[in-house]
Amino acid sequence: ATRIIAVANQKGGVGKTTTVINLSACLGESGKRVLVIDLDPQANTTSGLGLPRQTGTSLYRVLLRERSVHGLIQDTVAPNVQIIPSELDLAGAEIDVARMDGYLHGLNMAIAPVVRNGGFDFILIDCPPSLGVLTMNALTAAHSLLLPIQCEYYALEGLSVIAHIIQQLREGRANATIDIQGIVMTMYDARTRLSPDVVAEVKLHFGEKVYKTVIPRNIRLSEAPSFGKPVIQYDPHCTGSTAYRELAKEVIERENAR
Amino acid sequence: ATRIIAVANQKGGVGKTTTVINLSACLGESGKRVLVIDLDPQANTTSGLGLPRQTGTSLYRVLLRERSVHGLIQDTVAPNVQIIPSELDLAGAEIDVARMDGYLHGLNMAIAPVVRNGGFDFILIDCPPSLGVLTMNALTAAHSLLLPIQCEYYALEGLSVIAHIIQQLREGRANATIDIQGIVMTMYDARTRLSPDVVAEVKLHFGEKVYKTVIPRNIRLSEAPSFGKPVIQYDPHCTGSTAYRELAKEVIERENAR
Ligand SMILES: Nc1ncnc2c1ncn2[C@@H]1O[C@H](COP(=O)(O)OP(=O)(O)OP(=O)(O)O)[C@@H](O)[C@H]1O
Numbered sequence: 001a002t003r004i005i006a007v008a009n010q011k012g013g014v015g016k017t018t019t020v021i022n023l024s025a026c027l028g029e030s031g032k033r034v035l036v037i038d039l040d041p042q043a044n045t046t047s048g049l050g051l052p053r054q055t056g057t058s059l060y061r062v063l064l065r066e067r068s069v070h071g072l073i074q075d076t077v078a079p080n081v082q083i084i085p086s087e088l089d090l091a092g093a094e095i096d097v098a099r100m101d102g103y104l105h106g107l108n109m110a111i112a113p114v115v116r117n118g119g120f121d122f123i124l125i126d127c128p129p130s131l132g133v134l135t136m137n138a139l140t141a142a143h144s145l146l147l148p149i150q151c152e153y154y155a156l157e158g159l160s161v162i163a164h165i166i167q168q169l170r171e172g173r174a175n176a177t178i179d180i181q182g183i184v185m186t187m188y189d190a191r192t193r194l195s196p197d198v199v200a201e202v203k204l205h206f207g208e209k210v211y212k213t214v215i216p217r218n219i220r221l222s223e224a225p226s227f228g229k230p231v232i233q234y235d236p237h238c239t240g241s242t243a244y245r246e247l248a249k250e251v252i253e254r255e256n257a258r
Numbered sequence: 259a260t261r262i263i264a265v266a267n268q269k270g271g272v273g274k275t276t277t278v279i280n281l282s283a284c285l286g287e288s289g290k291r292v293l294v295i296d297l298d299p300q301a302n303t304t305s306g307l308g309l310p311r312q313t314g315t316s317l318y319r320v321l322l323r324e325r326s327v328h329g330l331i332q333d334t335v336a337p338n339v340q341i342i343p344s345e346l347d348l349a350g351a352e353i354d355v356a357r358m359d360g361y362l363h364g365l366n367m368a369i370a371p372v373v374r375n376g377g378f379d380f381i382l383i384d385c386p387p388s389l390g391v392l393t394m395n396a397l398t399a400a401h402s403l404l405l406p407i408q409c410e411y412y413a414l415e416g417l418s419v420i421a422h423i424i425q426q427l428r429e430g431r432a433n434a435t436i437d438i439q440g441i442v443m444t445m446y447d448a449r450t451r452l453s454p455d456v457v458a459e460v461k462l463h464f465g466e467k468v469y470k471t472v473i474p475r476n477i478r479l480s481e482a483p484s485f486g487k488p489v490i491q492y493d494p495h496c497t498g499s500t501a502y503r504e505l506a507k508e509v510i511e512r513e514n515a516r
C-alpha cells in the first residue's frame with residue numbers, strides 16, 4: 001500500500017524542501033518508488049529535482065475540481081522518483097480552495113486515483129511555511145507527518161502549535177489516524193552549544209519520535225539545488241548524503257514496524 | 259514624520275525576525291524612537307524582544323475593527339523600542355480579514371491613530387513567510403519594503419515574485435508610492451563560494467538597492483533570542499552587533515536622503 005507522508009513545519013527555512021528532495025532520492029536509490037508532491041508555491045522542490053516551473057503543471061486546477069490528476073506526474077533526475085510539480089498559481093489556491101465546501105479534503109480527492117493505483121511505495125508532500133489551506137490539505141490527506149526541526153531556539157516555540165494541530169485533526173475527524181512518523185533534527189552544528197541544547201529539549205518532549213539520524217549543517221546540501229540535483233548525485237559521499245541515506249533507512253524501518 | 263517599513267520575504271528562515279529585532283534595537287541605540295509590529299503568528303519577534311505570548315495583546319481584534327489600537331503598545335528590553343506583540347489568534351486573521359471589504363487596508367486603518375500621533379521615527383513590521391493577507395496588509399500600509407535575502411540558492415528564485423507584488427501594489431493603487439528601501443544580504447558565509455555568487459547575482463538585478471552592509475553568519479545572532487535580548491545586549495561587540503549597527507546607519511542615511 002502507498003504511504004503518504006506530509007513534510008511540514010510552519011517555521012520557515014528549517015529544511016522541509018531539502019528533506020523532501022534528499023529523502024526521496026535516497027528512498028529511490030534503495031529501490032522504493034516515490035512520488036513527490038510540491039505543494040509550496042515557491043516551487044523549490046520542483047527546481048531542486050531538476051524541473052523548471054511551468055504554468056499548468058501543478059495540482060492547482062485539480063484542487064479546484066476543474067481537471068483530473070492524470071497527466072501531471074513527471075520524471076525527475078532521481079531514479080524511482082517522480083513528481084507533481086508546483087507553480088506560482090498554487091498561491092491562488094489558498095484563497096480559492098478555502099471558499100469551497102469540504103475544502104480540507106481537496107488534496108485527498110485530487111490524489112485518490114494515484115493512491116488507488118498503488119504504483120508508489122511513498123508519496124512525500126513538501127509544504128509551504130504556514131498552516132494555511134495547502135498545509136492543512138496535506139495533513140488531512142497524509143497517513144503521517146515527518147517534522148523537520150532546525151537546531152535553533154525559535155524551533156522550540158513552534159512545536160506546541162503543530163502538535164496541537166495534529167490533535168485537532170484527529171479529534172475533528174478530518175484525519176482520525178494521522179500520527180507523527182518522526183522528527184528529524186536539521187542543520188546541526190557541533191561547534192555551538194545551541195544545537196545539542198535544542199536536540200535535548202526536543203527529545204525531552206517527543207522521545208522516541210525523534211529519529212536517531214541528525215542532519216548536520218553541510219554546505220554541499222545548500223550547493224546541490226543550484227545544480228538541480230539531490231545531494232547524493234552532487235556529492236555522493238559528503239556528510240549530507242550519508243545522513244539522508246541513514247534517514248531513509250530509519251523511515252523504511254519505521255514503516256515496516258507498523 | 260513616521261516612516262513605516264515592512265520587513266518581508268515569502269521565503270522562510272531568511273532573517274526577517276532577526277533583522278527586525280536587531281535593526282530596531284540599533285536604531286533605538288542611536289536615539290530613534292521605534293515601534294515594532296509583530297504580524298507573524300509565530301511571535302518570534304515578540305519573544306526575541308523579551309515579551310511572553312499573551313492572548314488579546316495583538317492587532318487581531320483591531321484588524322477585525324472590534325477594538326482600537328490604544329493600549330496595545332508595550333515596552334521591550336531595548337531602549338527607545340516599543341512593540342505591538344503577536345499572538346496565536348493572529349493566524350485566524352488570514353481567513354477572517356480576507357472576507358472583509360477593503361481587506362487590504364485593515365492594517366492601514368488599525369495603525370492610523372499611531373501614525374497621526376507622530377510619536378515614532380520608525381515603525382518596523384515583521385511579516386510571516388507567505389504572501390497572504392497579513393503580509394499584503396503590511397505592504398499596503400508601508401512606505402517602503404526592507405527585503406532580507408539569505409545568501410543561498412533558493413533566495414534567487416523568490417526575488418521575481420516579490421518584485422512583481424510591489425509592482426502590482428503600485429499599479430493597482432493599493433499603495434501607489436511603496437518602494438524598496440533596501441535589500442540586506444543575510445547569513446553570509448565567507449567559507450563557501452555560494453555566498454559571493456548569490457550576492458553578485460542580487461546586485462546584478464537590484465544594484466544600488468542592495469545595502470553595502472552584509473550580515474555575516476554569526477552564532478551569537480541565533481543564541482541571543484534564547485535570552486530574549488537583541489544581540490547588542492547579549493554580545494555588544496560580536497560581528498552580528500557590528501553588522502546591524504552598520505545597517506541601522508545605512509537605513510537612517512537612506513531616509514535622510516529622501
Ligand atoms: N543541513 C543543511 N546544511 C546546510 N544548509 C542547509 C541544510 N538544510 C537546508 N539547508 C539550506 O538552508 C536553506 C533552507 O532550507 P530549505 O529551503 O530546505 O527549508 P524549508 O523549510 O523548505 O524553507 P521554506 O520554509 O521557505 O519552505 C536552503 O537554502 C537550504 O539549501
Ligand SMILES: Nc1ncnc2c1ncn2[C@@H]1O[C@H](COP(=O)(O)OP(=O)(O)OP(=O)(O)O)[C@@H](O)[C@H]1O
Nearest residue numbers: 012152270271272273274275276387474475476480
Ligand atoms: N546572520 C545570522 N547568523 C546566524 N544565525 C542567524 C542569522 N540570522 C538569523 N539567524 C538564525 O536563523 C534562523 C532563521 O532566522 P529568522 O527566524 O530571523 O528568519 P525569518 O525569515 O524571520 O524566519 P520565518 O520565515 O520563519 O519568519 C533563526 O534561528 C535565527 O536565529
Ligand SMILES: [Mg+2]
Nearest residue numbers: 016017040044
Ligand atoms: Mg521549502
Ligand SMILES: [Mg+2]
Nearest residue numbers: 274275298302
Ligand atoms: Mg520570522
